[in-house]
Amino acid sequence: MYRAWLDGKEEEGMQMKYYMPVRVYDEKNCVCSHAEDISALGKRALIVTGKQSAVLNGSLDDVTDVLRHNGTDYRIFSEVEENPSTETVFAARDRFIPENIDFVIGIGGGSPMDAAKAIALALKHPEADLEYLYDKSADPSALPVVCIPTTCGTGSEVTGVSVLTRHDKKTKISMVHRVYPVLALIDGKYLKSAPHTLIVNSAVDALSHLYESVLNAKADDYVRMTAQAGLKLWAGCKDVLTGDKQADERDHEKLMRASTFAGMSIAGSGTSLPHALSYILTYDLGMEHGKAVGYFLPGFLDAAPADERDELLFMSGFGGIDDFISFTDRVLGKQDIARTELDKTFNAVVSNRAKMRSASFEVDETILKRIVYFK
Ligand SMILES: [Fe+2]
Structure with missing residues (x-):
């Protein structure tokens, strides 16, 4: 299917759709430049972020300066953990319900942004419980959400997806409702203070979004369009990830933009098997998402x-699969994962029919085994 597209052959009769209802500003100092867009969303904001990084990279100061300058009141919830849990979402909701919050601003990587979406939904529905997040028939409306990414992997600023840790199920599961941010403010400068390992892990996540969206049963020309744009940008930053080049301002912009394009791609297609397989490793071993x-x-x-x-x-700058494997070994380090853990991961996905069908190529039990035990 993808080959046909590369060769310029149309996919006859294929139905396509493109829905990406997020106003995106991708520019230097965009938080300050678009202060009015933020303040237009209401009188009181809830800022949702992690414990430290938004302070260190300056994004929290930028946001609070803008809010203060425009006379917008705000509260801060800075207790979002890595891989935020549904418990955190409801703790924030219960604490801030009496505060009459008008809109939510998520600042950080995927964890704060995903949490911001779920909190915005829960604040809109004070009676909602855990089941509500996973009830397809429930009202999906939420308070408006602004997302400001400070890592270069998640793409959450342009998707409606919120992946949450379910301690009751010992894994991560996306809530079924789609909460698209109304505004995404993307500025590469927030990567400047990020540790190299964080940039590497998140850039590998973005690359996986690009690959998984194209090698996806739901891929169409719109998905491929954004993926191609992302792959081209990503390829230009490979040397930064290996440490062969010192990152400059332009690299940070490109990494951030590649991640946003990757987010747009998975907004159209969803992710596929690497993501499905990753969740149990993250839950059980605390392994970073990327x-x-x-x-x-x-x-x-x-x-x-x-x-x-x-x-x-080739589009992402690799000579072939061997070149790619040596790259991942070099930047991520060799991982030694116990056979029992891989068995658990395999069993969790092999019984999930939707996940097994998510790739653009046929995946049966034998092929899934090859993928899981490849290393
Ligand atoms: Fe991801």
Whole structure:
């Protein structure tokens, strides 16, 4: 299918849709430049962020300066943990319900932004409980959300997805409702103070979004369009990730933009097997999201049709699958994961029919085994 697209052959009769209802500003100092867009959303904001990084990279100061300057009242919830739990979402909701919050601003990586979306939904529905987040028939409306990414992997600023940790199920599960931010403010300068490992892990996550969206049963020309744009930008930053080049301002902009394009791609297609397989590793081993996804990427690519895989690898700056494997080993380090843990991951996904069908190529039990135990 992808080959046909590369060759310029139309996919006859294929239905496509493109829905990305987020106003995106991608520019230097965009939080300050678009102060009025933020303040137009209401009189009182709830800022949702992690414990430290938004302070260190200056994004929290930028936001609070803008709010103060425009006379917008705000509260801060800075207790979002990595892989935020549903418990955190409801703790924030219960604490801030009496505060008459008008809109929510998520600042940080995927965790604060995903939490911001779920909190915005829960604040709109004070009676909602855990089941509400997973009830397709429930009203999905939420308070308006602004997202300000400070890592270069999640793409959450342009998707409606909120992935939450379910301690009751010992894994991460997306809530069923889609809460698209109304505004995404993207500024590469927030990457300047990020540790190299964080940039690497999040950039591998973005690359996985790009690959998984194209090698996806739901891929269409719109998904491929954003993925191609993202892959081109991503390829230009590879040397930064290996440490062969010192990152400059332009690299930070490109990494951030590649991540946003990748987010737009998965907004259209969803993710596929590397993400599905990663969640249990993250829950059980505390492995960072990018690293866990990166662990399964070589096997996933190896299982994909060779011409499609090679084209994707070429677009992202790799000579082939071996080159890609040595890259991931170099930037992520070699992971040694216990067989019992991989068995658990395999069993969780093999019984999930939707996940098994998420790739653009056929995946049966044998192929899934190849992907999981590839390394
Ligand atoms: Fe991801």
